[in-house]
Amino acid sequence: MRAMVYHGPGQKAWEEVPDPRIIDDADAIVRVDAVTICGTDLHILKGDVPAVTDGRILGHEAVGTVVEVGAGVRRLRPGDRVLVSCISACGTCRYCREGHYGQCLSGGGWILGHKVNGTQADYVRVPFADNSAYPVPGGVPDEEILMLADILPTSYEVGVLNGNVRPGDVVAIVGAGPIGLPAITGARLFSPGHVVAVDLADTRLEAAQEFGADITVNNSREDPLAVISKLTGGLGADVTIEAVGVPATFELAVKLARPGGRIANIGVHGAPATLHLEEQWIRNITITTGLVDAYSTPTLMQLVASRQVDARKFITHHFSLGDFTEAYDVFNRAADTGALKVVLTR
Amino acid sequence: MRAMVYHGPGQKAWEEVPDPRIIDDADAIVRVDAVTICGTDLHILKGDVPAVTDGRILGHEAVGTVVEVGAGVRRLRPGDRVLVSCISACGTCRYCREGHYGQCLSGGGWILGHKVNGTQADYVRVPFADNSAYPVPGGVPDEEILMLADILPTSYEVGVLNGNVRPGDVVAIVGAGPIGLPAITGARLFSPGHVVAVDLADTRLEAAQEFGADITVNNSREDPLAVISKLTGGLGADVTIEAVGVPATFELAVKLARPGGRIANIGVHGAPATLHLEEQWIRNITITTGLVDAYSTPTLMQLVASRQVDARKFITHHFSLGDFTEAYDVFNRAADTGALKVVLTR
């Protein structure tokens, strides 16, 4: 089969590789019908994720068709259309029993395209298939379901639910990119009073408005603290969601929260941040971090199926699998191309 | 009357001052029968709290007898024995309506011995008396109830409840001083599996054992991470409580928590800390900070009255009001004197 293979920092190739095989009773082999590229894949290609070694097939998001299942697989059958989630789950360890699949202690968590071969290929082996692939309801196109493999549950669980967005809240979202925009979508499910998007790029802020932000702040020109302060009688935001992953945006997210507010970090950070405890110790804040667990995937699938979440809005470009190299290029140059999510189909 | 008056950094005096008077309908005047000194008072005396100005009577903890009430006071009558809490509450603002009295927007919060005259005196004016002074059940000595003015609700709310201690949890408490020790008491109310106390002083760790820590770690000699790691199969503590207030102890508290763990900061910090988001973004942690609200005071009063919490253990020294200067000296030299809480009575 063909696959997008990592060959060390800066090196990748869409090339012929052996087909995957069942190696564990709980495995399923899935034919990839639709697949996308994640910002994390770009990090891997820079060499930032040492666990990914030469020869690994990339990708942790797909929608496809089951072609074979191991003897221990109960819920899936060949021919089933499934979502392959970025999170695999053994289903029996302490963390999986609590729904914290991302922290699986028995070989699950984020493994596809990371510790085992991934989804950017004609076929993929899905370990722990019963708890890692989700049957797809009829009538919803592959490409919409594909948005549930990573960006929607990540922004919903780690941003919106950890931040405990409530009706009437003022929610500030720092960063209006591929994670911040679905965080706006997720926050809107709880009818906040205002969603304030903060970013440095006007194009992203325009997108934020389309996704449901009613106030936008370009913090290259305007002070978001002043905007939030005016909006809240000087108190600050009820919830802030960090969706970038650098110290400055985290520190801004903390600063924008009101006393008693919640700061939900989604961003993937590569460096420590400064926490101003000399100001914050007295302000009753709650800060959360997290890798997605994908416990919300079935709920989000219902919301997409019933059109309460419009997953199409995240997709900016379409390719066929054979044009994978071009798709990476377009996604990599997002600032120029306006790429949000690119979808590749068979 | 006599009072302990602040006269600028390093300057205080037990001196004659005018008696307090009712100046608002919601005020009560309380005769101070028992009073104590807080670590915060020592900070004030160093000049660290600029809101405290020359002439301010110190102190935010007392048990006493109501001698006069304003026309708007409903729950208190002259002759009532009451706890004067460190937190005053208007009872009607947004934060008070949610029980977040410490964040009161209408002139409450921590004001006694801070923004208005305090309790280290023969008499004290208690603003918003109905929501700031608590009738005391019969049969419990003043000095035990006095522990409910600050240290018990602070460690219980900001440490134990924010940290969400649950039966079977491994709880690490960083700092075994006047806040860490009641945090051990509070944590024990939820039947944790282990309470691990971490401190640099063996005398404090011995105290921690008496208060219910079953494991102690002197981190001048031993690595607390290794101890916790061994105890938890490499995972980390379910809950860590920071009870010191310097960057190193906060950073240790974060490091000791397991994936999915909670870090409850009680310490009063004067400097920023480093938050290692490059490690923690993926670990699903929750960090909380907070000033006490005193919403738990009635519950804790019941627990003290029923002897489920033994408040006597916190008291190491007794003085009469006339010996206030000596009491400050003993409390200030806690490392030498072993002072935990000193009680002054009429």
Add this chain to the structure above:
Amino acid sequence: MRAMVYHGPGQKAWEEVPDPRIIDDADAIVRVDAVTICGTDLHILKGDVPAVTDGRILGHEAVGTVVEVGAGVRRLRPGDRVLVSCISACGTCRYCREGHYGQCLSGGGWILGHKVNGTQADYVRVPFADNSAYPVPGGVPDEEILMLADILPTSYEVGVLNGNVRPGDVVAIVGAGPIGLPAITGARLFSPGHVVAVDLADTRLEAAQEFGADITVNNSREDPLAVISKLTGGLGADVTIEAVGVPATFELAVKLARPGGRIANIGVHGAPATLHLEEQWIRNITITTGLVDAYSTPTLMQLVASRQVDARKFITHHFSLGDFTEAYDVFNRAADTGALKVVLTR
């Protein structure tokens, strides 16, 4: 002034009475600018509420203008436009400290038009004014704010929040009248997957659709259990909300819930119901009851002000205060007149 006075079962009159006066420091006198009639008022007129005695002015909902305040009132000033809530709160008792104002132990709770004179008059005395009347944001008409005096917080707190409606949930609302319809509005704030309205009257079910129910069941013709069962793969509704107040509808609400489901009773009941524990003991259900507390009033006010809740939809008829008797007649004959909420203005 003029007022609607109760004179025993079946007897009421819009008549001249003395103006109200401040009798407690915490009182405010409010000029009534807009007032409405509640189903509870009809119950009172039938003689079903013995605490209401001859001579009592009826009504527990109003929007008006403060004309005088007691010496202890802090938040309100003459000239302020305020919502007079159906719930009064002392603000200091155990229940008020927990936000359970409806259960106030010190003379609050539902008292207006019940234990003290009410709002169906030119002026009303509002006890505990600081915690019982809410300043109204500019730009929102009186009649919309008036919907926040009872029906919106009641259906939101006792139905939607007690029922813990979550995104994607199937919510069944039994009864599409003056409480069931705002429960639909409230449930929609949390983006449920489906809202199923059940009623015996087609006109009410049509209204339910306008308020956001996507499925309606006339249970004089159709079996709601079959509808819900089909919709949920045989499981049952995630949340059911009882909004009628008779045994049959409560029992239906219990039956419609899935294992693990929540049943939130809003209805005012006059007779016991049968709880089929022989079926339900094993099904992990949660049943809640409640009188409104009005803790959500500030949040709902924001949502009305920002047009996320359209309060105008509840208002079917307008009258002037002088036509109070006619307004009662129209409201009493709701089945014929289609009255949902009638508004009387100065």
Add this chain to the structure above:
Amino acid sequence: MRAMVYHGPGQKAWEEVPDPRIIDDADAIVRVDAVTICGTDLHILKGDVPAVTDGRILGHEAVGTVVEVGAGVRRLRPGDRVLVSCISACGTCRYCREGHYGQCLSGGGWILGHKVNGTQADYVRVPFADNSAYPVPGGVPDEEILMLADILPTSYEVGVLNGNVRPGDVVAIVGAGPIGLPAITGARLFSPGHVVAVDLADTRLEAAQEFGADITVNNSREDPLAVISKLTGGLGADVTIEAVGVPATFELAVKLARPGGRIANIGVHGAPATLHLEEQWIRNITITTGLVDAYSTPTLMQLVASRQVDARKFITHHFSLGDFTEAYDVFNRAADTGALKVVLTR
């Protein structure tokens, strides 16, 4: 092997039967080292549980040694000592993903000694072994761990956690038998202010005192409502736990709760109860029901291992497996024999 086999109402025999075999990849075969009898087994023998048919081996509680595992079993190996829980869990259905194993949709839930052969035998086949049998920590005797198969998690989850017992609470437990007594143990983990046990038998009330009830009420002689009312200033209990399973005790449990209180039903009911909604609609109560899920088993195992829960206290009689018929007789005549839990060992 030998097994206790059901042969229709009133008929059972300890007899020779074929050894169990692995029939599914997820099965384990466990040698039974310690087993007990449940009140539910007595119900089955009366013919009250029609799903149990002639030939079924009884029993849903055991501690034993794994002798064989299916190819899909990951966590268990032959030789492992395990607790066999009364609840089996597929681990992948909607309910299992939420930790509601008792409601498993794919063939789990309470199946042992019910829908498949049970534990009262020399060997038992354990379906879904990874999520249904729990490795036992060293150093804790089999018979203590055995108490975790049913009574401890049932009373803890369905009584104490559903009832949300909190420090300082007044907890009323209606019924001091094999489920009520461990509910006292479980409630004590949260440091309630008072635990009031209500029963008709003085011997049970004496046992209740030993398990930690500080107040006992024999409701054949004394009115529990009067006792609770006096204890709570007329309000009622914060939490009541029903541990009997007849209408009268459920109705008493509802009556004893304060406004805002929680009523947690553990009892297995065979008849409907009357819910006095005409009194309770206004009192903000929460009623819960439930079958155990066993999600708390690992936590409780730690608490037993660390001696914070003393499981030995539940065991009144010891037998060898060969004396199974006598053990049933003693357990069946509990009123005479004082039997609480009987343990049979190899």
